[in-house]
Amino acid sequence: MEYIDTTLECLKIRYALLDSTIKKEESYVWKNMIKIEQLKKEKLRKKDELLRKLLQS
Numbered sequence: 001m002e003y004i005d006t007t008l009e010c011l012k013i014r015y016a017l018l019d020s021t022i023k024k025e026e027s028y029v030w031k032n033m034i035k036i037e038q039l040k041k042e043k044l045r046k047k048d049e050l051l052r053k054l055l056q057s
Contacts, residue, residue, distance in 0.1 A: 011050040018043040 022039045025032060 008050065008053050011046060011053060015043065015046045015050060018046060 018039055022036060022043065025036050025039065
């Protein structure tokens with residue numbers, strides 16, 4: 001159980017980090033839209049992974 005909790009916490013941290021990185025990239029005057037789209041896709045993957053882990057526990 002402790003391993004699953006650690007994994008969940010890591011996923012939550014990575015998800016939050018991706019969210020803050022996206023906001024930072026979007027704040028620039030010259031936005032790198034390709035990078036933003038890649039970050040958003042990665043954020044969705046982390047969200048899906050997080051939901052799967054929550055449903056398993």
